[in-house]
Amino acid sequence: MRIVSELLQDAVRWIPDRVFIDDGTRSMTYRDVDRMAARLANVLADQGVGPDVPVCVYLPNCPDLAVGYLACLRLGAIFVPVASMAREREVCSIAERTEAPVIVTGSAGAAVAVAAVRQIPSLRVALAHGGPAGGCLDLDDLLSAASDERPLERRRLEDVAAVFFTSGTTGEPKGAMQTHGSIYSTVRDMATFNRFRFGKETLLDVLPMFNNFGATCLMLTALYSGGTLIVHERWETERVLSDIARHRVTYFAGTPTMLIYLWKGFRPGEHDLSSLRLVIAGGAPVAPDVVEACENELGIARVSQIYGATEVSGYVTGDPVEGARRPGSAGPAFGSSRIAIVDDDGVELPRGEIGEVVISGDTVGPGYWRDPETTAAFYSTAGWRSGDLGLMDHDGCLSIVDRKKDLVISGGYNIYPLEVENILYRHPRVRLCAVVGTPDKVKGELAVAFVVATDPSQELAAELIALCRTELMAYKVPRHVEFIDDMPLGPTGKILKRELRGREIQLPAGVRS
Structure with missing residues (x-):
């Protein structure tokens, strides 16, 4: 099996001049991103970052965030995204728990990053885009002086590539680990499920790349597929509707809330969504009437509900993108993933009975960062226990009916x-x-x-x-x-x-x- 850190080099070899990422102010080809990732990897290496070393990346949804992730993969370091909305207490908590020596940020996050450096002994330096900021090293100057060549650090399938801090039901937010192998398996399976055509897809990303949905399900899946990623920092309904037409977007992934905003904001004659081949809805169940309205009134070819989690690196079931469907269902498992419905003792239940959803397969991560007790409670040889209640029909389609969590x-x-x-x-x-x-x-x-x-x-x-x-x-x-x-x-x-x-x-x- 391949590993996720090889994806960028593959794309540069095949489609170096295709635009990979565009946020409306910057348009970067695959070659551009490769060179910038190499430069940032060299800067991080100069700060002592190497294989298996966590790096906090505290940026809004922008090309620099994607470059930060890819630079970490280049070094064999561990990407630890921190939400750009996070307050000082939350940033300090993640930095302290991971013992990351470096935090990468921008001008908006510089003050918080510096405060974290002063409070957390293991966090030694803050690097900031956007020019000099008190207490931060000027990352733009360092990048301009760095080499744009950096060999890829070889990694094993089981090596940790990223840690996403995700909310749970007990204690502080948990750091869900993803490996080079689990992420590669996920993007491979999702791209196949989506029927992506290499070098021909344009994806719109309004989901933050400091979240697994944006980082893996959109950015890395675009990378795997040789696609172009249109990035928005935040949700603006009119801009989303306009950019779908302007860029001839073929794929959009969002929450049910976002679909409702599109539906309510759409004006026939002013907005053209005919380029959308597929829309994915995840994060919560989507009402069948919303799916019907998006397809019939907005002209979207297909809206598919999916199910997944950060702990399994992405989404692992989906309402089929072609052919027959089950309204209200999240569809069957695809790729290497398998779904089981179990009772409180972990015994698999017959089809049609409600129980806890357990996911197994190559996409499942190894557990929670430095938390063996919680890892043992949720992960086993049988898979990851989601805490969600669901049932499978006789065709293997999953429906989520409730949550055991207080989330x-x-x-x-x-x-x-x-x-x-x-x-x-x-x-x-x-x-x-x-x-x-x-x-x-x-x-x-x-x-x-x-x-x-x-x-x-x-x-x-x-x-x-x-x-x-x-x-x-x-x-x-x-x-x-x-x-x-x-x-x-x-x-x-x-x-x-x-x-x-x-x-x-x-x-x-x-x-x-």
């Missing part, structure tokens, strides 16, 4: 309740709190905080939301604080979140947006 998924983003609750508990007037999801037609779910507090008031609710905004990425901040007199507790004192989810919540005007 809140809002607009495709994972919100980890305990992380938010830990922030709320910092306020002296908070006695008990619990964060749960409440249904929302556009976002799927919105995070709501139930709080037992001393002297509750609207002023206190505003204080709690403000506290979260200073410590958390914006999408993690609760949309509403609901004060209650007593928290529902089980016999052992555990908060019964299922009872909170069943309560009627009157959200203030403007919250559902």
Whole structure:
């Protein structure tokens, strides 16, 4: 089997002058990206980075983020993306847990990166694009002086290539490890499932490459397929609709929320989506009526719901892109992946029965970064236990029916309740709190905080939301604080979140947006 670090060299050999990545301000060919990745690899090597050394990359969705990933692969280093919205506390936590010696950032993240360097002993240097920044080395100057040649560090299939910190249901966000072999298997399988034609696809990426969906399912799959990747830093409905026509985009992947925005923003006669051969919807189940509207009203040839996870390096099932389909289903497993539905004891259940989804195959990663206990709880020789409840029909098509996790998924983003609750508990007037999801037609779910507090008031609710905004990425901040007199507790004192989810919540005007 090939390894993922070889993909760029293959593309440069075959299609060096094809545009690989374009964000509207910069257009870089495969040869351009190869040279820049080699330069950054040389700069990182000068800072002591080598095989198996983690590197934090703290950038928005842009070509530099892709180059950062590819430079790490070139060196055999471990790519550790940090969300560009991450606050200082979150950046420091990831840097400390990985013991990365270097953080790569831009002008917007320079102050936070420098603060992390000062607080975390193992983090020695911050490199910043965009010119001199206090406390950071000028990465652009270093790149201009670096050689654009760097041999590829040979890696084994089982060597870790990337660590994506993903929300879970216990403790801090977990660092899901992906190997050179698991990532290659995933991009190979996804490209085959998507029926990609080498050198002929144009992909639109509005999913951040600091997330596995954007990095692996879009950027690396485009690389594998010799495609062109159109990158947007953030979601803007009108720009997305315009760029699909301008660039004749053939493939789009997004969350169900994004599909709803496209549907609501589409204006016949002004927008042309006829070039879209395939749209993939993931991150949460997508309603069949949304799929039908996107195909019939927007003229998209096919909308396919998929299912996967960071722990398995990408998506591993999909509603077939051609032929018969199962409305509301995420389709059968494809490529090397296999799906089993098991009971609480891990015993496989018959078709049609609801149980936990377990995924096995070449795409499954080796576990969670430096967390053997959690790894043992979720990974085994049988595969990775997802914590999701699903069933398979007699044709092997998977339907997700619920989650065992307490995870809140809002607009495709994972919100980890305990992380938010830990922030709320910092306020002296908070006695008990619990964060749960409440249904929302556009976002799927919105995070709501139930709080037992001393002297509750609207002023206190505003204080709690403000506290979260200073410590958390914006999408993690609760949309509403609901004060209650007593928290529902089980016999052992555990908060019964299922009872909170069943309560009627009157959200203030403007919250559902």
